[in-house]
Amino acid sequence: MHEMSIALNIIDIAHEEALRANAKKINEIEIEIGTISGVEISALEFSLDIAVKNTFLENAQRKIIPVQAKAECLECNSIFSLTTFYEPCPNCQSLTINILQGKELRIKSINID
Amino acid sequence: MCDTCGCGQPNDEVTIRKPGDEKHHEHKHTHEHEHEQDHEHEHEYQSHSHERTIELQTDILQKNNLIAERNRGYFEAKNIFVLNMVSSPGSGKTSLLERTIKELGNKINFFVIEGDQQTMNDANRIKAVGAPVVQINTGNGCHLDANMISRAVKELDAENNSVMMIENVGNLICPSLFDLGEAKRVVIISTTEGDDKPIKYPTMFASSHLCIINKTDLLPYVDFDIEKTKQYALQVNHHLEFIQLSVKTGEGMKVWYDWLRNSMKNK
Ligand SMILES: Nc1nc2c(ncn2[C@@H]2O[C@H](COP(=O)(O)OP(=O)(O)OP(=O)(O)O)[C@@H](O)[C@H]2O)c(=O)[nH]1
Ligand SMILES: [Mg+2]
Ligand SMILES: [Zn+2]
Ligand SMILES: [Zn+2]
Ligand SMILES: [Zn+2]
Ligand SMILES: [Zn+2]
Numbered sequence: 095m096h097e098m099s100i101a102l103n104i105i106d107i108a109h110e111e112a113l114r115a116n117a118k119k120i121n122e123i124e125i126e127i128g129t130i131s132g133v134e135i136s137a138l139e140f141s142l143d144i145a146v147k148n149t150f151l152e153n154a155q156r157k158i159i160p161v162q163a164k165a166e167c168l169e170c171n172s173i174f175s176l177t178t179f180y181e182p183c184p185n186c187q188s189l190t191i192n193i194l195q196g197k198e199l200r201i202k203s204i205n206i207d
Numbered sequence: 208m209c210d211t212c213g214c215g216q217p218n219d220e221v222t223i224r225k226p227g228d229e230k231h232h233e234h235k236h237t238h239e240h241e242h243e244q245d246h247e248h249e250h251e252y253q254s255h256s257h258e259r260t261i262e263l264q265t266d267i268l269q270k271n272n273l274i275a276e277r278n279r280g281y282f283e284a285k286n287i288f289v290l291n292m293v294s295s296p297g298s299g300k301t302s303l304l305e306r307t308i309k310e311l312g313n314k315i316n317f318f319v320i321e322g323d324q325q326t327m328n329d330a331n332r333i334k335a336v337g338a339p340v341v342q343i344n345t346g347n348g349c350h351l352d353a354n355m356i357s358r359a360v361k362e363l364d365a366e367n368n369s370v371m372m373i374e375n376v377g378n379l380i381c382p383s384l385f386d387l388g389e390a391k392r393v394v395i396i397s398t399t400e401g402d403d404k405p406i407k408y409p410t411m412f413a414s415s416h417l418c419i420i421n422k423t424d425l426l427p428y429v430d431f432d433i434e435k436t437k438q439y440a441l442q443v444n445h446h447l448e449f450i451q452l453s454v455k456t457g458e459g460m461k462v463w464y465d466w467l468r469n470s471m472k473n474k
Contacts (some may be wrong), residue, residue, distance in 0.1 A: 096349065096350060099350075099381075100268075103270060106270070107265050107269070107270075111265075121258065130410070131410075152370065171276050179413050180439070189442050190445050200264060200265045200266055204261050205258065205260045206259060206261065
């Protein structure tokens with residue numbers, strides 16, 4: 095699954111940022127994953143468990159924060175949460191919607207020493 | 208999660224080669240993570256600690272996206288129109304490319320990048336119809352990424368004012384996240400698949416510009432409802448365009464050729 099690529103990218107970025115900040119170690123990393131990003135959090139956790147061995151992130155606490163997907167209805171302008179890409183507007187049932195958030199794949203922060 | 212496909216794992220090996228190049232010319236994929244073993248001593252000289260939090264807000268795919276933008280700049284400068292063709296295995300991607308090259312190859316210069324986990328088969332098929340082609344074998348990886356394209360493009364050395372078709376690894380999940388630098392993403396679905404594919408794999412349909420529904424010659428024999436597929440796909444992406452065709456009989460191919468020529472002009 096692509097979650098392994100995602101895990102390796104996370105490790106690379108955290109590594110670079112930690113070096114840039116002259117960090118001795120990374121205590122914690124906060125990662126934001128959109129609920130419709132296409133990345134499964136459980137699969138990502140699993141990949142990270144394997145991939146962090148012998149890296150800067152090996153002993154870091156991981157916080158993976160899901161970002162709830164939200165959309166705006168282009169017919170009636172209501173804003174609503176959704177669990178899939180293709181939910182009708184709960185207000186007017188329109189399917190013409192614009193996704194506002196939920197596709198995030200982001201490292202929010204690292205806490206370092 | 209499937210444990211056979213740790214795409215991008217440090218020891219996986221991506222090969223990029225042309226048909227006939229089977230023996231020599233292998234580019235080993237070297238990995239940036241190799242040095243990570245020696246961190247601890249690197250930083251040990253720092254004795255006292257200053258705990259602090261750095262706000263990053265960094266896109267996890269930023270490296271891929273950066274290389275993809277670089278590819279895109281290269282393609283635009285050379286006026287190369289690039290398509291990223293994605294689908295489940297066996298939907299007819301290579302067949303579509305073969306027929307398109309045969310029928311349009313005297314008017315348009317085509318270049319092809321083939322992505323498969325193993326074998327040169329698809330590249331050999333493309334070479335047989337006369338287009339320059341490079342095969343990327345991803346090994347365990349289940350998608351192409353922008354860096355592989357950047358390397359393959361160097362091998363291919365495409366001419367200005369041409370069309371480059373990239374056949375991604377047959378997989379409707381992983382390739383959706385990886386921008387290659389293409390102008391348009393084309394998702395292909397065939398009538399032998401379930402007509403609910405668009406809502407089962409929404410990320411792919413959401414990120415595509417065109418949906419080709421192939422194997423329409425089989426419609427009398429299969430339980431596939433084209434209208435339902437379109438409806439599902441539009442729920443996921445209301446900008447998606449559709450072309451239904453049969454690579455086998457040629458029905459609908461003209462609509463695809465018109466789309467291709469129009470998109471080249473209006474890109
Ligand atoms: N009946 C029918 N069969 C087709 C059509 N297009 C392709 N096929 C057949 O579908 C099978 C798969 O075609 P390919 O072109 O190899 O498919 P692909 O998507 O490139 O497959 P992978 O690269 O393995 O993912 C072959 O047996 C083709 O002959 C079509 O329009 N109608
Ligand atoms: Mg193929
Ligand atoms: Zn997989
Ligand atoms: Zn993958
Ligand atoms: Zn509404
Ligand atoms: Zn890597």
